Amino acid sequence: MSIDVPSLVAQAREGRPRAVARLISLVEGASPQLREVMAALAPLTGRAYVVGLTGSPGVGKSTSTSALVTAYRKRGKRVGVLAVDPSSPFSGGALLGDRVRMQEHATDPEVFIRSMATRGHLGGLAWSAPQAIRVLDAAGCDVVLVETVGVGQSEVEIAAQADTTMVLLAPGMGDGIQAAKAGILEIGDVYVVNKADRDGADATARELNHMLGLGEARKPGDWRPPIVKTVAAKGEGVDEVVEALEKHYAWMSEHGELTARRLRRASAEIETIALTALRERFGSLHEDSRLAALAGRVTAGETDPYAAADELIATTL
Structure with missing residues (x-):
């Protein structure tokens, strides 16, 4: 069920506990609308x-x-x-x-x-x-x-x-x-x-x-x-x-330490989100024919695991 994110954010801004709780539940549950929620919260x-x-x-x-x-x-x-x-x-x-x-x-x-x-x-x-x-x-x-x-x-x-x-x-x-x-x-x-x-x-x-x-x-x-x-x-x-x-x-x-700490915090958060997305993308490679083909070449001695990994990354990203 789709959620009216702007309305929910406006209610949370007014201090309504149910709206705040709902937003945190969306965060914890990694809702499909999480990106929309974060975009709406950013200016606030x-x-x-x-x-x-x-x-x-x-x-x-x-x-x-x-x-x-x-x-x-x-x-x-x-x-x-x-x-x-x-x-x-x-x-x-x-x-x-x-x-x-x-x-x-x-x-x-x-x-x-x-x-x-x-x-x-x-x-x-x-x-x-x-x-x-x-x-x-x-x-x-x-x-x-x-x-x-x-x-x-x-x-x-x-x-x-x-x-x-x-x-x-x-x-x-x-x-x-x-x-x-x-x-x-x-x-x-x-x-x-x-x-x-x-x-x-x-x-x-x-x-x-x-x-x-x-x-x-x-x-x-x-x-x-x-x-x-x-x-x-x-x-x-x-x-x-x-x-x-x-x-x-x-x-x-x-x-200037407050700004520095918040910059580090934002950097760490971006990195975590990016790495999580990459893990999810690479997590589906077990059934990918490219991985099987590269594994065969490594086993046959035609290439090494590092070169195979570089090739896999280059073709996946």
């Missing part, structure tokens, strides 16, 4: 501040996200939340789709919360997250909070999708910073030690500060990631987190 995007929240399981990402929503709503901001969850092995849907920790915002018309399933995509995000972020941006959200699945050392894809990446840690996680050291400690713009009312919070903050100090030397004027302690469940320290995020946004704007 580029205004939202995208903040990524990541960290190991159990650090309080959902609770922190909910607390940030409350803080931004007090500032009169329209907020979009994209919460990426593990996929159900049975339905493929998001296992935590009800977002039980964010129910207090469910009736607020200026807050839109959407769960997305990873569906096997690695990196801590769903493959369609960039397009879903664009939908929330076009829908008039001032701030888009993207909460990743619980990540380890390598799932750091959020750094390529957000304007600012916030890394959460918590004391008493067993092996401290080890749980999130290598990759994840290199991507943060703001670090938050949540559950700071627990024993060991100060030690965790000190260790984190020490490890950040061992990183690359910063030139004068470079951004120094702050470390903020919070108790998100009680709302403590959340205003300080928002202040840190606003300072980072201002620094990026002043130094």
Whole structure:
């Protein structure tokens, strides 16, 4: 069934939750009208501040996200939340789709919360997250909070999708910073030690500060990631987190980093779409007579696999 995309986009722009949800569903389902949707959204995007929240399981990402929503709503901001969850092995849907920790915002018309399933995509995000972020941006959200699945050392894809990446840690996680050291400690713009009312919070903050100090030397004027302690469940320290995020946004704007990051984000998205299209095109080659003929020539020693691949690409593109 064909969808009236201009009407749907206009409704989303007015902040109608059903229209926003429908657009994100079209994105997730790779609708045949997806290109029409993206073309309609393009002039309306580029205004939202995208903040990524990541960290190991159990650090309080959902609770922190909910607390940030409350803080931004007090500032009169329209907020979009994209919460990426593990996929159900049975339905493929998001296992935590009800977002039980964010129910207090469910009736607020200026807050839109959407769960997305990873569906096997690695990196801590769903493959369609960039397009879903664009939908929330076009829908008039001032701030888009993207909460990743619980990540380890390598799932750091959020750094390529957000304007600012916030890394959460918590004391008493067993092996401290080890749980999130290598990759994840290199991507943060703001670090938050949540559950700071627990024993060991100060030690965790000190260790984190020490490890950040061992990183690359910063030139004068470079951004120094702050470390903020919070108790998100009680709302403590959340205003300080928002202040840190606003300072980072201002620094990026002043130094041209915001534009640079968004250019990198757009480049990565274009590359992903192009490579996906190429994979789909080449995926049908198994039954192509050209592939069989080239395989025969390679087997007979008449050509080598690299030359055959070059020939196949040249005749397919």
